[in-house]
Amino acid sequence: MSESQVQNGFPQMKNDLILRAARGEVTERVPVWVMRQAGRYLPEFLKLKEDNNADFFKMVQTPELACELTLQPIRRFPLDAAIIFSDILVIPQAMGMIVHMIPGKGPVFPDPLREPSDLEKLKKDIDLVKSLGYVFSAITLTRQKLEGKVPLIGFSGAPWTLMCYMIEGESSKTFNKARKFLRQHLQISQQLLQQMTDLIIDYLVLQVQAGAQMLQVFESHAEAIGYDTFTVCSLPYLKQIVQKVKEKLGPDCVPMTIFAKGAHYAIKDLSQIGYDVVSLDWTVLPKEARAVAPNVTLQGNLDPACLYASHEEICQAVKKMLENFGTQRHIANLGHGMHPDHEPEKLATFIDTVHSYSEKMNAL
Numbered sequence: 001m002s003e004s005q006v007q008n009g010f011p012q013m014k015n016d017l018i019l020r021a022a023r024g025e026v027t028e029r030v031p032v033w034v035m036r037q038a039g040r041y042l043p044e045f046l047k048l049k050e051d052n053n054a055d056f057f058k059m060v061q062t063p064e065l066a067c068e069l070t071l072q073p074i075r076r077f078p079l080d081a082a083i084i085f086s087d088i089l090v091i092p093q094a095m096g097m098i099v100h101m102i103p104g105k106g107p108v109f110p111d112p113l114r115e116p117s118d119l120e121k122l123k124k125d126i127d128l129v130k131s132l133g134y135v136f137s138a139i140t141l142t143r144q145k146l147e148g149k150v151p152l153i154g155f156s157g158a159p160w161t162l163m164c165y166m167i168e169g170e171s172s173k174t175f176n177k178a179r180k181f182l183r184q185h186l187q188i189s190q191q192l193l194q195q196m197t198d199l200i201i202d203y204l205v206l207q208v209q210a211g212a213q214m215l216q217v218f219e220s221h222a223e224a225i226g227y228d229t230f231t232v233c234s235l236p237y238l239k240q241i242v243q244k245v246k247e248k249l250g251p252d253c254v255p256m257t258i259f260a261k262g263a264h265y266a267i268k269d270l271s272q273i274g275y276d277v278v279s280l281d282w283t284v285l286p287k288e289a290r291a292v293a294p295n296v297t298l299q300g301n302l303d304p305a306c307l308y309a310s311h312e313e314i315c316q317a318v319k320k321m322l323e324n325f326g327t328q329r330h331i332a333n334l335g336h337g338m339h340p341d342h343e344p345e346k347l348a349t350f351i352d353t354v355h356s357y358s359e360k361m362n363a364l
């Protein structure tokens with residue numbers, strides 16, 4: 001490859017639309033990707049899983065498989081970003097916790113944290129390169145194999161969301177055990193949240209050094225708490241994460257997105273702590289978010305259930321969404337991830353409509 005075809009040892013970018021939108025630069029059309037764009041709704045995902053007789057974490061831990069799964073949706077759809085195939089629960093695993101992914105049920109921790117003394121079981125002085133080296137290898141390999149087609153997004157769970165799983169031991173509607181632990185053992189909870197924050201900062205920096213070109217932090221269980229609790233157990237840590245990652249990477253820093261699902265009460269706060277992009281779930285009105293967060297790029301936020309509607313209805317819903325956001329400082333996405341029973345053709349309609357209609361709006 002000639003000098004002009006490589007950037008930092010990686011192939012030259014052919015489409016950097018999402019990076020420009022994240023930085024607030026003018027874009028000729030709205031970039032689009034979707035959470036869980038790799039997954040069970042794709043027949044090629046199910047085939048690879050079956051052919052390799054692979055359980056979920058084996059796929060995550062095998063860089064060649066994680067790379068292939070990351071690339072599958074990019075081959076099928078004209079997406080504007082890839083997201084590395086991995087999971088937020090690799091951080092609790094690096095801390096020494098066992099996590100199984102049970103088909104049809106989700107993550108299960110056979111030995112969750114229930115008492116303050118349980119925290120003593122967690123590993124200290126974790127060598128992330130040793131314990132999560134497979135993520136960094138998958139990122140480097142995927143960045144090469146993408147051949148500059150679209151940018152590669154790295155990610156991490158946020159401390160509160162990870163604490164929810166570590167205490168609850170499985171998915172939950174209310175995460176009541178985690179909320180009880182927080183109330184009864186505030187200081188110990190804050191110690192745990194800080195320990196994870198430090199780890200997540202290093203984890204995200206290492207992902208960028210391995211080749212990630214954008215980062216997303218998932219606070220998926222902000223919906224289990226309200227504003228007052230959020231300012232205690234989430235916001236301060238989300239702020240440290242973005243500020244320290246940017247400080248550590250300096251001029252090599254990449255755009256960062258925060259997705260706090262259910263945190264409609266904190267959009268303004270989230271837009272003021274250093275993230276370039278605030279991702280919205282589908283319950284938020286785009287115009288209201290724009291009014292309280294005028295200086296960041298907004299991501300989202302079509303209701304994933306819209307993809308069960310007809311192609312015509314999807315087109316109408318996407319057009320309405322684009323008109324509400326406007327074509328600048330917007331990254332189109334769903335308000336949460338794809339579901340296993342979504343039809344790939346419906347996602348194609350979503351993506352194609354974002355592209356064609358936002359181009360048309362820009363031409364007006």
Ligand code: CP3
Nearest residue numbers: 035036037038039056083084085086087088106107218220
């Ligand atoms: O395509 C992508 O978005 C990248 C891969 C990705 C996965 N998980 C793969 C996955 C990403 C970014 C995640 C993040 C993640 N993981 C979150 C945050 C986003 C969100 O959904 O709020 C959370 C909460 C998790 C934890 C997790 N992983 C749960 C609760 C589940 C079970 C639910 C389900 O969909 O089955 C998973 C499993 C999981 N993570 C699958 C995939 C493709 C399904 C695995 C399978 O059964 O084959």
